[in-house]
Amino acid sequence: MQIEKINNITSEKFKKAVELGDRNSATLGFLPYQAFEKYASDNQLIGIFEEESDDLMGYLLFRISFNRVTIVHCCINEVHRKKNIALKLIDYLKNNTKQFEGIKLSCRNDYGIDKVWESFNFVPVKEKKGRSKLGLPLTVWWFPHYQNNLLSQISDFEISNKIVAVIDMNVFLDIKDKREDESLALNSDWLLSEAILFVTREINVEINRSKTQKQKESSRQLLAHYNELPFRDEVEYKNIIADLKLVFPLKSQNDKSDLNHIAYSIVGGAHFFITRDQEILSKGDYFKIKYDLNIYRPSDFITHLDENIQVTKYQPQRLVGTNINSKSVNASNISHFTNVFLKPTEKKHQFDKIIRNSLSLPNDFELITISKDDLLLAFIIFDRTSSSELKIPVFRFLKNELKITLSKHLLFKSILTSTKEDRISIEITEQCLDDDIIDVIREARFVNVGNSWRKINLKGIIEEKNILTEISKKNDISFNTKDTLNEILKETDCNIDDDQFLINYNIERHLSPIKIKELEIPTYIVAIQPQWAEQLFDDKSDEKLALFEPEYELLLNRENVYYRSAFPKILKSPARILWYISENKATRGKGRINASSYIDEIFIDEPKKLYKQFKQLGIYEWKHISETAKNNNEVMAFVFSDTEMFKNSISLSKIKTLIKKLENKNFMALSPVEIKTETYLALYKLGMELK
Missing domain, CATH: 3.40.630.30 (Gcn5-related N-acetyltransferase (GNAT))
Incomplete structure (x- = not known):
């Protein structure tokens, strides 16, 4: 068989084409003789003939307008059908019209030949009312030619310089129907500034399978907001599809569309394919190794992107x-x-x-x-x-x-x-x-x-x-x-x-770290050596403790215990305390208030009893408690909690000035110092940088 242009309107070949068209006018639509003459004269009538008999096996008639090729007729002789004649005519047209934007055609929906056009790599892009008396709907099908123009150059630049991700039909519907949060997150502004989300041509085919016209229309409305990944090379696409079919047997139309999406993504240069399809996700390693295409769920893609940014x-x-x-x-x-x-x-x-x-x-x-x-x-x-x-x-x-x-x-x-x-x-x-x-x-x-x-x-x-x-x-x-x-x-x-005091106290603790101005609660400044502050709550002290490694991860405790001499017995509970980290002579660190806590309970007892009781809380070993007790029979342990580190350390000079002003007394931090609520609030305000 051979394909040739039919441009001689007086030839027998032209006559056979007109006769074949008239014979099939019920499905093709009536075309006047003069129109056949016009298309033939413009080299827009193509025939395919048997070489020996010159018998017309089929013809294709097209027109060109607005840089697009439109197929008017594609008609196959009844005796030569099912011989891939239409495919040969379409391929001939594709190969000889690459200078144009693409090829389109309209076909009545009730003919039921969508799969034919899909097999020719056309995709359905919209529907319109037909010209028949009944106004039966037509589907418009489209095959693009890759054009090296300004728009394609912009698209190529984006693909080369940005992260390119393709979404499949399910993710597209997630976004349209607002049904899956992880897919909806793909619309985040920060993500769209880092990556470009594309769809492939195959999404048009899947939209066309929708059960109702309303579903088709709503999907096509959203589709208008997405860029379609360029379709550059049909030959490469067909080769990839052939390879994929050997590895992934097709069991349904959805399986076929899945492979088409992936093949289009590979040919179009996408870096990522985003899907929730577990079957595709499970084969992610294959696509990564052979085609350098990353298969991700929406959440995985977002996390991957965020990992690279942060x-x-x-x-x-x-x-x-x-x-x-x-x-x-x-x-x-x-x-x-x-x-x-x-x-x-x-x-x-x-x-x-x-x-x-x-x-x-x-x-x-x-x-x-x-x-x-x-x-x-x-x-x-x-x-x-x-x-x-x-x-x-x-x-x-x-x-x-x-x-x-x-x-x-x-x-x-x-x-x-x-x-x-x-x-x-x-x-x-x-x-x-x-x-x-x-x-x-x-x-x-x-x-x-x-x-x-x-x-x-x-x-x-x-x-x-x-x-x-x-x-x-x-x-x-x-x-x-x-x-x-x-x-x-x-x-x-x-x-x-x-008890009104305890009611107010418990409200303050439930709403912590608030401090209720009217709450008159015992308040103290308690001195602590830098090394113990480091271990109990302060990650910023001037001296790192290298004496021992704690057996338990006690820095994780919300509450802790602090040991001191049982005398003087000034401390009460519950109480607010300010921690005064004493002067560090080794590093010339000056004394300062660095934190605030609550005293929950106070215990005075034999050192060994308290050590055993609070071993799970304290950072102290027995030798440290023994040193604290010295020769006394008793030692004090108080449990404190909800420690707040101050934003601003309060220097010794500021502490002295403020206490002198508010209480008219000198500050000496050798033992716990009880202060007024007014003084505590003033120091707390200064340490937390409150207005």
């Missing part, structure tokens, strides 16, 4: 003074953490979804794992989607000797984090809490409201009457302040027999 965020951080590390979850280890921290009664896909949705919004979520010597201990997630609230959707700890200590530390850290970020509340929404962790949460003064645990945290010095106003001023609608306050009041009322 490298230090994903590096392990050593918790001060311990061999315990915190590390951010990234795209490579999600499945591992899901398996390790999954609860026996929990559905894996639900837990996995929480993690992936969180990873999809790295600016709003922080995912941290805690480990010791490569052994996983804990996994927590901070959710910052609310401007006034810190949520904790995951708060999980594996069974080990540090479980309770670590959970207390992380709860205290969450309070400090929330306060530092000027958030007014914390809500733990984790639904699989262990009973011992619930006890820790209660102890940290969270209250149970509905299905979550909540804590209000205010900062600064506030008059009692202004507390509700201050909360309301910063709160948003996501947090029910009234219910939380009611639960706080219930807990304080039922535990303290209506």
Whole structure:
């Protein structure tokens, strides 16, 4: 068989083409004889003939307008059908019209030959009303030619200089129907400034399979907002498809579309293919090794991108003074953490979804794992989607000797984090809490409201009457302040027999780190040597302790114990204290106040008894307590908690000046010094840099 242009309107070949067209006018549509003459004269009529008999096997008639080729007729002789005649005519047209933008055609939907045009690598781009009496709908099909023009050069530049990612149909529908958070996160402004999201031509085919016209229209409306990855080389595309079919057998139309998406992505130069299809994801290594195409879930892609932007965020951080590390979850280890921290009664896909949705919004979520010597201990997630609230959707700890200590530390850290970020509340929404962790949460003064645990945290010095106003001023609608306050009041009322001082004290502790101005509570300045400050709470002291390595990771404790001489017996509990770090002669460090805590309980007893009682809390070894007691039969131990490090160390000279002004006495820090509430608040205000 041979293909040739039919441009002689007096020839027998032209006559055969007209006769074949008239014979099939019911499906092709009637075309006047004069129109056939015009197309033939313009070299726009192509025929394919048997070489020996010169029998016309089929013809293709087209026109050219606006730099596009439009197929008017593609007609195959009845006796020569199913011989790939149409494919040969279409290929001839493709090869001889590459100077144009592309080729389009319109075909009635009721003919049911969509698969034919798909097999020719045409894609359906829109629908329109037909010209028949019934107005039956037509689908417009399109095949592009790659054009080296300004637009394609801009596109090529972007592909060469930006991260190029292709989304598949499911992710596209996630975004359209707003049904999966991890896919919706692909619309984040920060991400779109770093990467370009493309679709491939195949998405048109999948949209065309939609069940209703409404679904097609809504999908095409969204499609208009995406760039289509350039289709540069049909031969390379066909070769890749042939290779992929050998490795991945096709079982359905969806399987075929999946391979088409991937092949188009490879030919178009994409770096990433984004999908939630587990079958494709499981073969990610194959595509990476053979075609250098990374197959990622939306959450994995976002995390990968964020890792490259914020490298230090994903590096392990050593918790001060311990061999315990915190590390951010990234795209490579999600499945591992899901398996390790999954609860026996929990559905894996639900837990996995929480993690992936969180990873999809790295600016709003922080995912941290805690480990010791490569052994996983804990996994927590901070959710910052609310401007006034810190949520904790995951708060999980594996069974080990540090479980309770670590959970207390992380709860205290969450309070400090929330306060530092000027958030007014914390809500733990984790639904699989262990009973011992619930006890820790209660102890940290969270209250149970509905299905979550909540804590209000205010900062600064506030008059009692202004507390509700201050909360309301910063709160948003996501947090029910009234219910939380009611639960706080219930807990304080039922535990303290209506003692007004204790009610106010407990409210302050529940709303910590707030300081209630009217609360008249015993307050002290307590001196501490630099080396003990270093071990108990201060990561910035001038002297590093090298005398011993603590047996337990005690720096993680929310509460701690401090030993001192039992005399003078000036300290009371509960109380507020300011820590005065004494002068360090070795480094010429001057004395200063660096932190504030609460004294929870005070114990005076024989040194050995107290050492045994508080060994799990204190950093002291027996020899240190023995030195503190000297020759006395008793020693004092006080348990302190909720330590706040000051933003601004208060120098000895400032301390002396302020105490002299407010109390008209000299400051000597040899033993605990009781000060007025007014003095404490003034020093606290100075240390926390409050206005």
